[in-house]
Amino acid sequence: MLQGWPPPVLDPAGPYATSVSLLSWILFGMGAAVLVIVLVALYLALFGRPALQAKVGGKTAIWVGGVAFPLVVLTALLIYGLSLTRHLSDPITGNELRVRVTGEMWWWRVAYLDGSGREVVQDANELHIPVGRPVVLELQSADVIHSFWVPRLSGKLDMIPGRRNLMRIQADKAGVFGGQCAEYCGGPHALMGFKVIAHQPAQFAQLMAARMARQTSAAPVAAGAGAQLFESTGCSSCHRIAGTGANGLAGPDLTHVGSRSSLGAGILPNNRGTLMGWIGNSQAIKPNNRMPPYTVLPADQLNALATYLEAQK
Structure with missing residues (x-):
């Protein structure tokens, strides 16, 4: 399993997630309280004494429990929720x-x-x-x-x-x-x-x-064959590597691909084998993604390409 995955949704690690988590627990609590109230009312309506059944089904109960209570509670939750999370989209101040x-x-x-x-x-x-x-x-x-x-x-x-x-x-x-x-x-x-x-x-x-220094420096060439293949197979038309003639914008920037911990948008660990597999046939790993398969490339060429990309850090 990849590190950090699956992401826990109620384990905040910063102030902005803390406010969202707090609001979530409040909503869970309110939802549970409303469920209990509804179940109690249902029990009284079905099995309570006739006097209680009349009260539960009366106009006052409907106006209070069905209109006034939801209006007050939901309005309060809306105002509190907006005030609690308003800082999540604060404008840029220049210090961030x-x-x-x-x-x-x-x-x-x-x-x-x-x-x-x-x-x-x-x-x-x-x-x-x-x-x-x-x-x-x-x-x-x-x-x-x-x-x-x-x-x-x-x-x-x-x-x-x-x-x-x-x-x-x-x-x-x-x-x-x-x-x-x-x-x-x-x-x-x-x-x-x-x-x-x-x-x-x-x-x-x-x-x-x-x-930042790497943006203006020549790309490291771990294997000349890999660099040549990257150009001749058309990789450079979709991908960019700083310091080379590869300036494609259709696919991910590969200037630092060798230092990434994962491939395919977080679905695979980044190592020689997975990199070769992704280049050879990413469609078998992530169907319908926009990278075409390169099944015609033999293993030695896939290895050369993977070696070249591993050096990009």
Whole structure:
């Protein structure tokens, strides 16, 4: 089982998820209380003394229990819930880490932004954040409606084509937190996972410095045959690797693919065997995804490609 998966939904690891979890428990409690009241009323209506049956079925009980009580309780819960979770979509103040996450069919495009909103580091399917610092996610979609949800770090929010929605997340401890697309988006929707990896601030700063430097440096070539195959088989027309001629935007950015913990949007561990299998026939692993199968490639060529991609970190 992949680390951080399945994501527990009522085990908050940050302040924004804590408010959602608290509201959830309140709703569970209120739901249980209403169920008990309804069951008691039903029992009295069926088996109570005639005087109690008359009261339960009378106009006063209907107006109080069927109109006034739900109106007051639901209104109070709505106001309290909105006040409790209003900070989840607070506007950008300038002190947060900013990341743009774009939902694709069926993976996640990730771009780290500078203070002016310019993309400085590209990645896919996982997000690295510092412990204890708020992160503002700019959520958008490139095709259909998706929904971003990492339960231990925040609530969930839809990603709607043509619209940018803001959501805050924060991790109060280091770790790996699993997420999932929470809006049915067709095809392999259930296999559209996500990971957030929280680092101590010093480690996160080192990671980002290395990745920003990598954006302008030449790509490491672990095996010349792999680099040539990446170009000749058409991989570069769909994928980008910084420091090379590969500038495709149809598929995930592969500049840091060798350092990712998973493949296929969180469904496979990232190692030589799974990487070869994904390149050779991803359709057998994640049916209907948009990467064509390369079943014509022999094992030695798949190994060369996997070796080349493993070096991209």
